[in-house]
Amino acid sequence: MKNPFEKMPTVLTADELIDKAFRRAEKAASAFTPRGGRVSKARQREELRVRTVSNILRDSLKKILDRTPGVSTLPDFYKELVDTLVDRDQFHRALASVNWAVKTIRTLEQRYAEKIRYSKDPDEIARLRRQFYGRAASIIKDIADNLEYLNQARNVLKELPVIELELPTIVIAGHPNVGKSTLLRALTNAKPEVASYPFTTKGINVGQFEEHYLRYQVIDTPGLLDRPLSERNEVERQAILALKHLGKVIIYIFDPSEHCGYPIEEQMHLFEEIYAEFGEFPFIVVLNKVDIAEEEKIKQVEELVRSKGLEPFRISALNGYGLDRLKAKVIELVKPMVEEQAKRIMEKELRKYREELEF
Numbered sequence: 001m002k003n004p005f006e007k008m009p010t011v012l013t014a015d016e017l018i019d020k021a022f023r024r025a026e027k028a029a030s031a032f033t034p035r036g037g038r039v040s041k042a043r044q045r046e047e048l049r050v051r052t053v054s055n056i057l058r059d060s061l062k063k064i065l066d067r068t069p070g071v072s073t074l075p076d077f078y079k080e081l082v083d084t085l086v087d088r089d090q091f092h093r094a095l096a097s098v099n100w101a102v103k104t105i106r107t108l109e110q111r112y113a114e115k116i117r118y119s120k121d122p123d124e125i126a127r128l129r130r131q132f133y134g135r136a137a138s139i140i141k142d143i144a145d146n147l148e149y150l151n152q153a154r155n156v157l158k159e160l161p162v163i164e165l166e167l168p169t170i171v172i173a174g175h176p177n178v179g180k181s182t183l184l185r186a187l188t189n190a191k192p193e194v195a196s197y198p199f200t201t202k203g204i205n206v207g208q209f210e211e212h213y214l215r216y217q218v219i220d221t222p223g224l225l226d227r228p229l230s231e232r233n234e235v236e237r238q239a240i241l242a243l244k245h246l247g248k249v250i251i252y253i254f255d256p257s258e259h260c261g262y263p264i265e266e267q268m269h270l271f272e273e274i275y276a277e278f279g280e281f282p283f284i285v286v287l288n289k290v291d292i293a294e295e296e297k298i299k300q301v302e303e304l305v306r307s308k309g310l311e312p313f314r315i316s317a318l319n320g321y322g323l324d325r326l327k328a329k330v331i332e333l334v335k336p337m338v339e340e341q342a343k344r345i346m347e348k349e350l351r352k353y354r355e356e357l358e359f
Ligand SMILES: Nc1nc2c(ncn2[C@@H]2O[C@H](COP(=O)(O)OP(=O)(O)OP(=O)(O)O)[C@@H](O)[C@H]2O)c(=O)[nH]1
Pocket: 175, 176, 177, 178, 179, 180, 181, 182, 183, 222, 223, 226, 288, 289, 290, 291, 292, 315, 316, 317, 318, 319
């Protein structure tokens, strides 16, 4: 999956667009040598101007429409994120106004080209062309605010994270400094890519690993799942909850060494909140930094975790301790979901194949 807005072009302002169209029309007219008498020459030259202005305007506007996906057609993950970034109604209204402009300019072009063709008076022909210019420009000016909005939206939407939505995905949560990035690196051996994400300046890190020909994706979420959701505003919450559309398994990391700077009680509080929101997913709870944590603290956390009916995993993301067992657990939980998904895709393909055979 690419960023769905990757191909969205820069949107010119109304003035820039009008300027561009008029300039190109002048260029075309001056490169053109009309034939015939005075009237015929005037007709040809002015019709060329009208057609060129219309083409340039419509092509630029159509390019925006063709390369901008409608929000409602996007996968759920992107739909929710887009809603945190732009006003969906306004976005769609802006696109609709561009569509309106394309159609209206086309109609005007036809009408004026025809008038020009039937006119026998060079002065009138020039006047018709100027009239068309004025009306085309005023249509573009009518949608000036919408064009500006689309360009602003584009600049924001271009920064959406690029994540492979089809891959089974493991989302890592936990306080800052507990070792999320270290675990991501240890699990995925690939150098993780950083994908920008609304409301975290650090972006999110995306890595992958492969096991028995299946690829898995691991997402480390600095600045997202590292504070209680109750401390978030509505928009931030929505951006965070969009992760639900990706997450198949959540790995929650504790740092019982407390070197991260957060006491166990505070880590437990965050855990409770994330568990409440994401509890519908399989949760894997890991205790990281067991190489430097006190046994007593480790046991304290384990007890809390077990009281939730969960089995904690001791690991050291730094020296690799416990990672094989953790990975095996992740795969055990994710694999049935992947196989289920593979089955669905197969069945769909099969149905398509059968339908084709029937013709
Ligand atoms: N001793 C020890 N140190 C670790 C372990 N895992 C991570 N660290 C150290 O803990 C510090 C924080 O690790 P990060 O992986 O950057 O933590 P993080 O959760 O990604 O932090 P943010 O991105 O700021 O949220 C680093 O200095 C790591 O080297 C571990 O298993 N043992």
